[in-house]
Amino acid sequence: MLYLSFRFKSDLKVSNPNRMKYEIMVILDPSKTEKEHEKMLDEIKKLFADNELAFVEEDVWGLRKLAYKIKGFTSGYYVVMNFEGEGTSLSKINTELNLMSQTGLVRYMLQKMPEDYALMRYDRKKEE
Numbered sequence: 816m817l818y819l820s821f822r823f824k825s826d827l828k829v830s831n832p833n834r835m836k837y838e839i840m841v842i843l844d845p846s847k848t849e850k851e852h853e854k855m856l857d858e859i860k861k862l863f864a865d866n867e868l869a870f871v872e873e874d875v876w877g878l879r880k881l882a883y884k885i886k887g888f889t890s891g892y893y894v895v896m897n898f899e900g901e902g903t904s905l906s907k908i909n910t911e912l913n914l915m916s917q918t919g920l921v922r923y924m925l926q927k928m929p930e931d932y933a934l935m936r937y938d939r940k941k942e943e
Contacts, residue, residue: 834899836928837868842891844919845878852892855919859896862911868900891921897928 841859843852860870876893885891905925912923 834869834901836871836930836932837898837900837905837925838895838928838932839898839923839925840893840895841923842881842885842893842921844921845888845890845892847892847919851919852894855915856894856896858915859912862908863898863900866900866904866908868898868908871897871899873897885922888921 839859841856843855847855856873863870873894873896876895878890879893880890881888909925912920912925916922
């Protein structure tokens with residue numbers, strides 16, 4: 816069972832109202848090491864920074880079982896990250912992320928989020 820905790824908007828840092836919010840969930844190759852996962856996440860953060868999107872926060876879910884096989888994997892290393900910015904070059908970001916799929920990025924989903932959105936954190940303790 817998956818539990819998410821909610822934080823009120825008032826608990827978050829005040830952000831520029833003209834900037835759009837984006838969330839990306841990535842699933843990384845589970846056979847890679849923790850160091851390789853960190854390197855891949857740093858590459859993703861750099862990609863967003865290079866495209867004028869500022870990193871806001873991340874929620875590492877860790878190794879989780881997949882509902883169905885993806886590229887032959889039955890599990891994956893999940894991470895959710897939030898970014899803010901103008902988002903004028905999302906097609907370039909998508910292209911780069913598709914290229915990363917050859918080096919350990921199993922799947923990703925990039926979405927524009929509503930203005931009042933706050934990251935809901937995965938709570939492993941409640942699951943146990």
